[in-house]
Amino acid sequence: MGHGSSAHVTEILARSRALGFLGPTTLDLQIEHARGFAAALAAQGVDSPASVIDLGSGGGLPGLVLSEIWPEARIILMDGSVRRCEFLSEVIEEFGLSEHVSVLAGRAEDLGHREDLRGAIDVVVARSFGPPAVTAECGAPFLVEGGALVVSEPPEGRAERWPAEGVATLGLGPAASVVEGSHFVVLRQAALCPERYPRRVGVPAKRPIF
Numbered sequence: 001m002g003h004g005s006s007a008h009v010t011e012i013l014a015r016s017r018a019l020g021f022l023g024p025t026t027l028d029l030q031i032e033h034a035r036g037f038a039a040a041l042a043a044q045g046v047d048s049p050a051s052v053i054d055l056g057s058g059g060g061l062p063g064l065v066l067s068e069i070w071p072e073a074r075i076i077l078m079d080g081s082v083r084r085c086e087f088l089s090e091v092i093e094e095f096g097l098s099e100h101v102s103v104l105a106g107r108a109e110d111l112g113h114r115e116d117l118r119g120a121i122d123v124v125v126a127r128s129f130g131p132p133a134v135t136a137e138c139g140a141p142f143l144v145e146g147g148a149l150v151v152s153e154p155p156e157g158r159a160e161r162w163p164a165e166g167v168a169t170l171g172l173g174p175a176a177s178v179v180e181g182s183h184f185v186v187l188r189q190a191a192l193c194p195e196r197y198p199r200r201v202g203v204p205a206k207r208p209i210f
């Protein structure tokens, strides 16, 4: 197979792609890129999180690939698109992954206020979710103190995209840039995110905090 993912995950992603839920690059490259999230975290000293949210998982990336790297973790694939979530729920059931992978349909701005999820998750990963301020505001509320937000960055990504004072509003520490094949930033949740975040659906994008 070459890229180190199981036939199951490769098959699911191929279906996902056929439905138009994945970007245009080859599956192998997308799987490789998804594995980079785990490598970026490991580079920051986090090896086996117990709970992970894939923020805006879409067709299942990077969450499905990470579910293989972290088989003991509870992985939640979260997305606002009903169609994508229905697809993900079906394949997770079909391929017998439901013991540790689940799907949560809804907007992150709403789900971030759910009592059972708020301040409860070790790692939030995000690939192509939105601009830094939106990703940070939607991701931070889920994280436990000491948790980590890992976001893939464009190749020309620079640390200024994640200003320290801006992310501190959400209880996040400064962004560490990590290159593991691709570019990533890792931010630690230094203190729990203040209760007022995330703001109402659409507001993080309309009035970004930084």
Ligand SMILES: C[S@@+](CC[C@H](N)C(=O)[O-])C[C@H]1O[C@@H](n2cnc3c(N)ncnc32)[C@H](O)[C@@H]1O
Pocket: 021, 022, 023, 055, 056, 057, 058, 059, 060, 061, 062, 078, 079, 080, 081, 084, 106, 107, 108, 109, 126, 127, 128, 129, 130, 138
């Ligand atoms: C560009 S896609 C990326 C999907 C996947 N992570 C990938 O890299 O292939 C962004 C996804 O985030 C979801 N999304 C965007 N904003 C969201 C929000 N506020 N709450 C929940 N899902 C959201 C969209 O429905 C979409 O599936």
